[in-house]
Amino acid sequence: MAKKIVIDAGHGGRDPGAKNGTYKEKQAALGIILELGLLLYRGGYEVYYTRTNDTYVSLPDRCSISNKAKADAFVSIHLNASTGARAVGIETWRYVTVGTKTRQLAAAIQENLINATGANNRGVKETDSLYVLKQTKAPAVLVECGFISNGPECRKLFTTDYQRKIAQAIYRGIKEQVK
Numbered sequence: 001m002a003k004k005i006v007i008d009a010g011h012g013g014r015d016p017g018a019k020n021g022t023y024k025e026k027q028a029a030l031g032i033i034l035e036l037g038l039l040l041y042r043g044g045y046e047v048y049y050t051r052t053n054d055t056y057v058s059l060p061d062r063c064s065i066s067n068k069a070k071a072d073a074f075v076s077i078h079l080n081a082s083t084g085a086r087a088v089g090i091e092t093w094r095y096v097t098v099g100t101k102t103r104q105l106a107a108a109i110q111e112n113l114i115n116a117t118g119a120n121n122r123g124v125k126e127t128d129s130l131y132v133l134k135q136t137k138a139p140a141v142l143v144e145c146g147f148i149s150n151g152p153e154c155r156k157l158f159t160t161d162y163q164r165k166i167a168q169a170i171y172r173g174i175k176e177q178v179k
Contacts, residue, residue, distance in 0.1 A: 002046040003178050006066040008076035008132065009033040009049070010142075013056025018081035018148045025079040025148055026054065028157050032077045032145060035167035043175060063135040071138035073105060073178045075170060079157060080144035088153050089120030093142040095133040096126045101177070102139040109141060109173030116169035117162070119146060119153075139178075143170065 009029040011017030017025025033049065040047045048069045050062045057065075066074045080091070092110040094102050106124045114121045122144075127133065133140045145166050146153045156162045 002044055003072040004046045004048060004069050005040050005174060005178065006048040006050065006069055006071040006074045006136075006138065007033045007036055007040070008062050008066075008074065009051055010076055010078040012051050012054055015056055018079055020081075020148045020151070020154045023148060023154055023158055025081075028079055028145070028148075028163065029077045030054065031158075031160070031163045032166050032170075035164050036075075036077075036170055039167055039171040040174070043171065045174075045178075059131040060135070062132050066136045066138055066140070071136075073174060074132070074136045074138045074140040075109070075174065076132050076140070076142040077170075078142060078144050079146060079148040081149040082147060083149075085149055085151065087147050088150050089122040090114065090117065090146055091122035091144045092124050093130060093133065093144070094124065094126055095130070095140065096128045098139070102141065105139050105173065105177045106141045108176045109143060109170050112169040112173040112176075113143070113145075113166065116165050116172075
């Protein structure tokens with residue numbers, strides 16, 4: 001039986017997420033999950049999306065999609081932002097009180113992302129406040145794929161090649177941990 005993966009493109013519709021000029025977080029997040037979904041599908045996974053276009057989906061609805069699917073993993077894609085324009089790098093978040101599967105999934109995704117992109121490794125971080133990590137029953141991670149607030153990193157995040165590189169790295173991390 002195929003493993004079920006829910007992929008979540010952060011923000012959407014009336015919620016653009018972080019912005020830098022004309023660049024909007026919701027657009028890059030969607031580009032990455034569409035590429036990731038294709039890789040997962042080709043890899044034999046059953047793929048569920050929280051959104052596949054520029055629509056608004058509430059946080060409870062995002063969690064509900066995952067919980068109703070009885071997902072084996074939930075991966076939410078975002079871009080980071082900072083008031084300091086020099087901040088760069090990738091970080092992966094997990095809920096503070098999680099089991100081994102979630103810890104291993106977060107570590108595998110982070111490691112694959114850094115190896116594939118050469119980005120600054122901001123590490124795996126834990127939180128007790130990110131709603132989708134707290135309310136999703138599956139092992140859940142939230143990936144901050146880079147800083148939209150950093151000009152050079154922002155421009156790279158909006159290229160098809162870099163989005164594909166990110167998606168491939170996340171796919172490898174999932175494949176290592178969700179068998």
